[in-house]
């Protein structure tokens with residue numbers, strides 16, 4: 585690749601050409617990410633993990649999809665080094681080592697779930713352009729299938745390890761849940777975490793609040809289907825949350841940074857806890873300082889999600905738009921300001937993008953918002 589750029593003493597041509605090659609890689613990788621999302625949504629990746637090396641005709645037939653499109657998708661997967669193509673037999677194969685991080689049954693977590701966010705960014709680009717031009721925000725409803733994607737995301741980082749790994753982060757918590765306590769999940773989305781806890785701890789009572797009526801309808805239907813009578817869900821805008829000393833445990837999973845006023849919400853959550861009550865919070869684990877995030881896992885993806893979704897939905901609620909990468913330092917300072925004490929911070933191997941805080945409500949002081 586050559587560049588038609590006038591040579592100047594300060595212009596490093598090698599560096600420019602290396603960077604142009606890097607841009608090419610970025611474009612290629614972005615395209616592969618969108619196609620991974622399609623592979624996840626169509627079930628092609630899961631199917632290929634089960635099939636022996638197969639022709640595009642067989643793969644399409646097993647998937648009940650149009651062969652011409654499947655073949656084109658397989659070409660992306662082949663040039664992207666996701667699947668292996670045998671030109672002599674015209675067969676494609678997804679190696680088990682690749683299936684481990686790209687399928688629903690994958691042993692390393694299903695990273696194809698996150699590819700859906702990349703596809704979503706393209707889907708809402710016109711609206712994002714309007715945000716740049718006007719400074720306006722967005723509503724959750726502006727993001728098609730967001731709650732479904734989020735539920736798939738948190739099924740991996742929250743629900744699967746919840747009872748064995750996450751609840752024991754707070755000493756004695758599983759025992760208290762077994763004995764029977766009142767629990768709130770703030771910003772519960774489709775409510776999977778709460779449903780899992782309600783199933784495991786029948787003596788405890790569980791409440792889930794979320795702004796999204798579609799998410800709450802989904803959660804309510806799931807509770808009804810499972811026959812659980814110790815869990816309830818309600819549409820609630822937490823901006824005005826005003827319950828006092830009602831819960832022994834409050835949880836929020838990735839549901840604070842995109843609120844209108846995260847600091848105010850944390851104060852309200854603290855107020856809603858009984859004395860000695862616990863707050864378990866998962867949120868994005870990057871630093872508040874951009875320069876410290878250069879090597880943070882999937883930092884560019886997280887900042888991009890912030891630009892397209894988390895920042896505009898906060899602004900859309902009348903907030904400042906703190907952003908996805910508000911930083912663990914900001915979160916920790918806000919927890920203390922809200923009245924939480926004994927704040928401990930945890931990094932967990934299964935969830936490298938997030939940080940987990942366990943906090944206790946401090947001695948009573950008037951922190952009414």
Ligand SMILES: C[S@@+](CC[C@H](N)C(=O)[O-])C[C@H]1O[C@@H](n2cnc3c(N)ncnc32)[C@H](O)[C@@H]1O
Nearest residue numbers: 734738771772773794795796821822823837839
């Ligand atoms: C990133 S999602 C996480 C959902 C869920 N906790 C999970 O892990 O799947 C953030 C959630 O916060 C909810 N939320 C945002 N602002 C809210 C508000 N003001 N009141 C109640 N819920 C809100 C959204 O509707 C969304 O479901």
